[in-house]
Amino acid sequence: MSNLATSARVVRALGARSIRQTFRRPQLISPIVVFPTLLLAIQTGGAGAGIELPGFPPVESFLQFMLAGAMMQSMMLAGNSGGIAFAVDIEMGFTDRLFAAPIPRFAIVLGRLAGTAALGLFAALWFLAIGLIFGAHVEGGVPGALLATALITASALAVGGIGAAIALRTGSASVVQGLFPLVLVVLFLSSAFFPQELMIEPAKTIAEYNPFSFIVEGVRGPIVAGIDATQTLEAVAAIAGIVLLGLVLSARALRHRLRVG
Amino acid sequence: MEAALPAWRTNLATIAALIARAKNELVRVPGAAIPGVLAPTIFFLGLNGVFGALTGLSGFDTGSYESFIVPVSMLQGAGFTGAAAGVNLARDYEGGWVDRLLVSPAPRWVLLAGNVLAASARSLVPATFVLAIGFLIGVQWPGVDGLLVCYLMVAATAAVAACWGSMLALRFKSQAAAPLMQAGMMALVLLTPAYAPLELLQPWLETVARINPLTQVVEAARQGFVGGVTWADTWPGLLALAGLLAALGALALREMRRTNV
Amino acid sequence: MPAIVVEGLERAFGEVLAVQGIDLAVDEGEIYAFLGPNGAGKTTTVRMLTTLLLPTGGRASVAGFDVVDNAREVRSSIGVALQEAALDPLMTGRELIRLQATLQGLPTAAGRERADALLERVGLTDAADRRVGTYSGGMKRRLDLAAALVHEPSVLFLDEPTTGLDPVSRKTIWEEVRALNDDGTTVFLTTQYLEEADQLADNVGIIDRGRIVAEGTPESLKGEIGNPHVELLIAEGAVPEAERVCRELGKLLPPKDGKRVLLEVANGAADIPRVVRALDEAGVVVESLELVRPTLDDVFVAKTGHHLEREEEERKDAEETAPA
Numbered sequence: 001m002s003n004l005a006t007s008a009r010v011v012r013a014l015g016a017r018s019i020r021q022t023f024r025r026p027q028l029i030s031p032i033v034v035f036p037t038l039l040l041a042i043q044t045g046g047a048g049a050g051i052e053l054p055g056f057p058p059v060e061s062f063l064q065f066m067l068a069g070a071m072m073q074s075m076m077l078a079g080n081s082g083g084i085a086f087a088v089d090i091e092m093g094f095t096d097r098l099f100a101a102p103i104p105r106f107a108i109v110l111g112r113l114a115g116t117a118a119l120g121l122f123a124a125l126w127f128l129a130i131g132l133i134f135g136a137h138v139e140g141g142v143p144g145a146l147l148a149t150a151l152i153t154a155s156a157l158a159v160g161g162i163g164a165a166i167a168l169r170t171g172s173a174s175v176v177q178g179l180f181p182l183v184l185v186v187l188f189l190s191s192a193f194f195p196q197e198l199m200i201e202p203a204k205t206i207a208e209y210n211p212f213s214f215i216v217e218g219v220r221g222p223i224v225a226g227i228d229a230t231q232t233l234e235a236v237a238a239i240a241g242i243v244l245l246g247l248v249l250s251a252r253a254l255r256h257r258l259r260v261g
Numbered sequence: 262m263e264a265a266l267p268a269w270r271t272n273l274a275t276i277a278a279l280i281a282r283a284k285n286e287l288v289r290v291p292g293a294a295i296p297g298v299l300a301p302t303i304f305f306l307g308l309n310g311v312f313g314a315l316t317g318l319s320g321f322d323t324g325s326y327e328s329f330i331v332p333v334s335m336l337q338g339a340g341f342t343g344a345a346a347g348v349n350l351a352r353d354y355e356g357g358w359v360d361r362l363l364v365s366p367a368p369r370w371v372l373l374a375g376n377v378l379a380a381s382a383r384s385l386v387p388a389t390f391v392l393a394i395g396f397l398i399g400v401q402w403p404g405v406d407g408l409l410v411c412y413l414m415v416a417a418t419a420a421v422a423a424c425w426g427s428m429l430a431l432r433f434k435s436q437a438a439a440p441l442m443q444a445g446m447m448a449l450v451l452l453t454p455a456y457a458p459l460e461l462l463q464p465w466l467e468t469v470a471r472i473n474p475l476t477q478v479v480e481a482a483r484q485g486f487v488g489g490v491t492w493a494d495t496w497p498g499l500l501a502l503a504g505l506l507a508a509l510g511a512l513a514l515r516e517m518r519r520t521n522v
Numbered sequence: 523m524p525a526i527v528v529e530g531l532e533r534a535f536g537e538v539l540a541v542q543g544i545d546l547a548v549d550e551g552e553i554y555a556f557l558g559p560n561g562a563g564k565t566t567t568v569r570m571l572t573t574l575l576l577p578t579g580g581r582a583s584v585a586g587f588d589v590v591d592n593a594r595e596v597r598s599s600i601g602v603a604l605q606e607a608a609l610d611p612l613m614t615g616r617e618l619i620r621l622q623a624t625l626q627g628l629p630t631a632a633g634r635e636r637a638d639a640l641l642e643r644v645g646l647t648d649a650a651d652r653r654v655g656t657y658s659g660g661m662k663r664r665l666d667l668a669a670a671l672v673h674e675p676s677v678l679f680l681d682e683p684t685t686g687l688d689p690v691s692r693k694t695i696w697e698e699v700r701a702l703n704d705d706g707t708t709v710f711l712t713t714q715y716l717e718e719a720d721q722l723a724d725n726v727g728i729i730d731r732g733r734i735v736a737e738g739t740p741e742s743l744k745g746e747i748g749n750p751h752v753e754l755l756i757a758e759g760a761v762p763e764a765e766r767v768c769r770e771l772g773k774l775l776p777p778k779d780g781k782r783v784l785l786e787v788a789n790g791a792a793d794i795p796r797v798v799r800a801l802d803e804a805g806v807v808v809e810s811l812e813l814v815r816p817t818l819d820d821v822f823v824a825k826t827g828h829h830l831e832r833e834e835e836e837r838k839d840a841e842e843t844a845p846a
Contacts, residue, residue, distance in 0.1 A: 053318065181299045285613060289612045365626055
């Protein structure tokens with residue numbers, strides 16, 4: 001069998017394992033589903049009157065506006081969970097077994113990332129479903145929904161890459177777990193939860209340049225308005241940048257791990 | 262055998278010893294206090310940066326969103342800390358430590374009280390940290406009475422959260438129940454006029470908040486920060502906490518008795 | 523007066539009957555060992571006797587108190603060292619014993635004194651102010667044992683007190699248990715180790731799949747199995763001749779391999795000279811000779827149809843390879 005086919009099978013098997021692992025552990029799945037959903041409800045209910053503020057972009061409802069933010073949160077926590085699970089594998093020596101097997105090393109990392117991407121896809125669909133059930137429309141129609149889903153899935157892959165790199169580098173689940181608050185910081189300092197122009201300084205300025213703001217806007221655009229080429233390209237560029245960073249960090253961490261054993 | 266002490270003295274000594282043990286978690290684990298402090302601080306600063314413009318809506322008693330939100334973040338910190346006491350109890354269950362307590366002749370309520378009061382005391386750490394940050398960024402001085410009422414609410418909320426967490430820990434005997442402990446408290450504290458006054462909440466949340474006893478607690482803790490302290494705004498909070506404490510305490514005790522004899 | 527009386531005790535978890543109606547009595551001042559593999563119902567029984575688990579049938583009393591109706595009195599009378607030494611790694615040994623003293627209702631000053639004396643007794647005085655997390659496995663068990671003794675209990679429960687310990691640490695624990703017993707403490711211990719039961723116990727109950735399958739002193743249990751035998755390693759080529767000679771002396775047991783002859787001897791060591799003389803007279807060279815007495819494992823095999831320790835190892839292997 002060709003090497004490529006072998007790698008693909010490894011990626012698929014490891015990806016499937018990581019998804020099963022996530023759904024079997026309440027500690028892993030609840031940050032991805034329960035917390036973002038709860039926060040979505042609380043923030044929509046609590047700050048929903050904010051759409052009355054002068055300068056708030058035209059939206060059908062605050063829920064419609066918030067869907068992209070909830071997807072982002074869920075996707076980023078999926079990346080974090082994937083990193084934690086990967087670090088646990090390293091701590092328990094499971095990855096050693098994989099490293100010792102005659103399979104390409106990148107396939108091992110990619111397998112984990114495939115699982116994280118699938119969870120990102122799940123997150124996007126979950127919040128689209130919640131939006132539709134509670135009366136939010138996707139203005140961009142089916143193509144818009146597909147675009148938002150694709151962007152979130154790709155972002156999950158990108159963020160997962162950084163989580164995996166840190167797991168590989170530190171080999172410690174508690175370090176990766178410690179990044180959890182960082183996810184919230186990055187989100188609060190982006191336009192995930194409120195229009196950037198209406199935020200308070202210094203968060204406002206930081207959000208203007210935060211790459212995650214570009215991703216959020218790229219996901220939100222098709223939901224609240226419609227597909228916009230520039231917005232989409234900016235989001236794709238931001239994702240590509242994070243993917244690149246994740247790749248470089250992963251490759252270096254992998255080399256480091258194999259060197260120090 | 263030595264002469265027996267009066268029961269109340271033995272009980273008091275046991276509670277004090279259990280609190281002293283819980284203190285170790287904070288003092289002897291480097292960095293242990295950080296997550297408990299970090300989460301409410303991030304929420305405080307993040308919510309303020311994101312939703313600060315909401316005070317522009319009519320219906321707010323104050324133009325300072327940081328003053329409006331700081332007691333909520335303090336209560337959220339109390340919720341986190343209290344629920345963490347449940348997580349620790351579950352961990353102690355898994356490790357067998359709880360058996361050591363249960364097999365002793367100490368009355369069951371004494372064992373529960375030790376855990377709950379320790380959580381109460383611990384909750385003052387994140388609350389004070391958040392408040393200090395708050396004062397730095399311009400939170401109004403709530404007055405001594407306002408401060409005292411707020412701290413009382415914080416300590417009692419942590420006790421409620423610890424009863425809730427302990428009940429789940431004793432029922433599920435596994436740290437897998439941790440997300441339920443945390444999410445439950447988060448919902449209880451935030452499904453209130455946490456982000457905006459009652460009349461500005463979305464109708465569904467307004468309905469929930471009017472039923473949620475924590476609404477009275479949030480209002481009581483907040484009064485000094487947004488105006489003056491009155492008995493009329495204080496007693497409903499006290500009553501709500503006393504009721505929750507009695508109910509959840511009784512349920513936790515029932516789980517403890519159900520577990521053994 | 524018996525220290526522990528158990529009548530028809532049962533415990534079901536859902537459909538599964540973990541303990542299926544056991545009866546036993548332990549006299550005051552006795553060491554009683556509950557011997558059985560993992561999952562046999564040992565720990566479940568101990569948890570019921572120590573008030574940590576409600577029975578679903580039958581009754582039991584410890585130190586004269588019913589474990590259900592007088593749980594509090596039972597708790598005051600017993601000391602318990604549970605499996606996997608439930609210790610807080612963040613506390614120091616001294617703090618832990620003092621906390622235990624408080625839990626048992628001792629006044630502070632008395633608790634401190636008692637803690638110091640116990641730490642001395644189990645040889646942890648030097649380590650007393652170190653955190654438990656830094657202790658070795660043997661030290662942890664000794665600390666756990668000391669904690670169980672803080673209120674001078676009349677009945678001591680030890681759930682697998684030496685599982686996972688090295689032989690030296692195991693011996694230390696055994697010596698401590700014997701010393702406590704000499705002071706009059708009744709000891710109820712569970713173990714997977716035949717040697718432990720053999721060494722320590724006055725009486726042994728063998729439990730398998732929730733039922734007691736045999737009970738008695740180690741000697742009487744071994745006696746039930748039958749006589750000891752001699753195992754003779756015979757010089758090459760002489761085995762048929764050796765077998766012919768031995769057959770006249772007693773019953774031959776099925777051979778292990780082609781070099782050995784196994785002969786049952788009713789009188790144990792006293793029969794050896796007779797066997798050696800007969801073989802010598804027939805010109806058979808005996809390379810080595812060993813008297814083999816029945817072990818509790820033989821009892822276990824006879825009563826349950828399977829080995830105790832081998833099964834244990836297999837189970838462990840299975841657990842280790844099971845996916846997380």
